Amino acid sequence: MYGQPPPPAYGQPPPYGQPPYGQPAPQWLGAPQQFVQAPSNGMGVAGFVTGLLGLLLFWIPILGIVLALLGVSLGGAGIASGRRRGAGTGLAITGLVLGILALVPSILFLLALSGAAHL
Numbered sequence: 001m002y003g004q005p006p007p008p009a010y011g012q013p014p015p016y017g018q019p020p021y022g023q024p025a026p027q028w029l030g031a032p033q034q035f036v037q038a039p040s041n042g043m044g045v046a047g048f049v050t051g052l053l054g055l056l057l058f059w060i061p062i063l064g065i066v067l068a069l070l071g072v073s074l075g076g077a078g079i080a081s082g083r084r085r086g087a088g089t090g091l092a093i094t095g096l097v098l099g100i101l102a103l104v105p106s107i108l109f110l111l112a113l114s115g116a117a118h119l
Contacts, residue, residue, distance in 0.1 A: 042078075043081050044078030047077070047099065051067070051101075053071075054071050071095050074095060076092075
């Protein structure tokens with residue numbers, strides 16, 4: 001055939017990189033891969049979500065403070081739980097920080113509203 005090298009003569013090795021003539025190419029028959037899932041940190045995720053919502057909704061008088069407090073408490077619980085179980089604590093730390101950051105404008109906004117009501 002055109003474009004294909006001729007088969008090797010009797011007793012000659014095959015060209016480099018090709019399996020010997022008439023034998024199948026070797027195949028790897030390893031064990032299937034096992035995936036181990038890292039433990040998740042649901043408290044940390046909940047702390048992140050509530051802390052972020054508290055920061056975004058600080059202008060709603062009571063809801064902002066409640067969400068910020070939930071972010072702080074769930075973030076702290078997520079940090080403790082993540083360290084104990086070996087799960088990631090990044091979202092829990094972020095939830096704690098966002099919850100603390102959300103408390104400041106929430107309280108200031110509530111004080112401004114209460115002061116404006118007295119005028």
